[in-house]
Amino acid sequence: MTLLEVKGLVAGYGSGPDILRGIDLTLEAGQIQCIIGPNGAGKSTLLKVICGILKPRDGEVIFEGESITRLRPDQVLKKGICFVPQERSLFPHMTVGENLRMGGYALKNARETRKRIKEIYRQFPTLKQKRWQAANQLSGGQQQMLAMGRAMVLSPKIVLLDEPSLGLAPLIVEHIFEIVRQFKENGITVLMVEQNAHKGLEFADWGLVLDLGKNVFDGPADTILADPRIQELYLGTRRVQEGI
Template sequence: MLKLTDVASYYGNIQALKGVSLHIGQGEIVTLIGANGAGKTTTLMSISGVVQPKQGRIVFLGEDITRLSTERIVSLGITQVPEGRMIFPRLTVRENLLMGAYLRKDKAGIREDEEHAYTLFPVLRERRTQMGGTLSGGEQQMLAIGRALLARPKLLLLDEPSLGLAPLVVENIFEIIEQINKDGVTVLLVEQNAQMALQIAHRGYVLETGRVTLEGPASDLLNDPKVRSAYLGLD
């Protein structure tokens, strides 16, 4: 579904990705794990067109998207839930959700997807007239994911969905990610909580200073001694 080949991306003169290659098959949950500053967010930003790679290729469903605008990439079916959630604090929950559908014209389909978001996240239905900025961190994360789903993505990019959330809320969020995947959405998950990410993912990649240093089935990475000591805090 998605293939990155030798992708190098920069912020000014600083090279954040140094020849990243990875692939995601349709229907998979793939996770990227690594320390802060390893290039995980930059990988997502490069896929969604926010950062344009200086070398390499990104191909989505057979189409080269390396140089396309973010708007065009979203219209092809890639949606990103950014780190820090980035909801609109002065819009209501419902208005925030509908921002996800801004490229769509199919009113019946939008209504159907809005209803689906409320089914996945019942608390959003209760709070739909409330301002986004008054929600708890966990509710804001649910709103950010719900908003992304209103774009009807084929591939969902999730950047640190568990960041700053209580353990019970994190469990709930991860269950919902699995449900979204079962509903037919392919997921690329960037996550500091490597243990939880590898438990729900099919495959994983380890990024270190802008390079992929390890890849494989998630179960193999969970049991890899280097991964266990570096990212899972286990001996």
């Protein structure tokens, strides 16, 4: 079942040029879809339009068959689409527990929030152990875990993750992708952007390549990983093999 559809999306900032130049995307329920592409391709911009932070100049965002193109970010969140931005946007001076409770604020149901936070602590013992610590005292990986945990408290239908593994050590990256898989296991559909294209596609069902504001290729993640043209242009495989 198609959960989210993006059709002919055109967007840019202020009076600047078009950054997205006609993007199409289809996200199936239960899928992990990974968007890859060079720096500046418009990947983050696309997520910002989907979650309502940036209004598009043309095109449509359709969620469960209904247009959400003109909705505000809080309305999009209420529909069940939760955005975890690249900068994670935690409350730095609040504790881990408080950050999780802030995540649940939109639920307006204290008992349900408590139940879900308990479940998050069960899935992430590290967060439980650090629940009295301020978010800014956590390591980068723990902060990412907290940002993802906070999204999970809302139990959204779709989570949008922008570069969840950025700047993290390889061992931690592995852990972060396990959490991405946990979203899927909890029945949450994932649309993520990853600069770590290999790893992202390894964990994804579907891949989409974005370049110069357009979708240039999409297909099953393993097909994309194995495609020699995509390897050469977007995965840097050839360069590694040639030792450049």
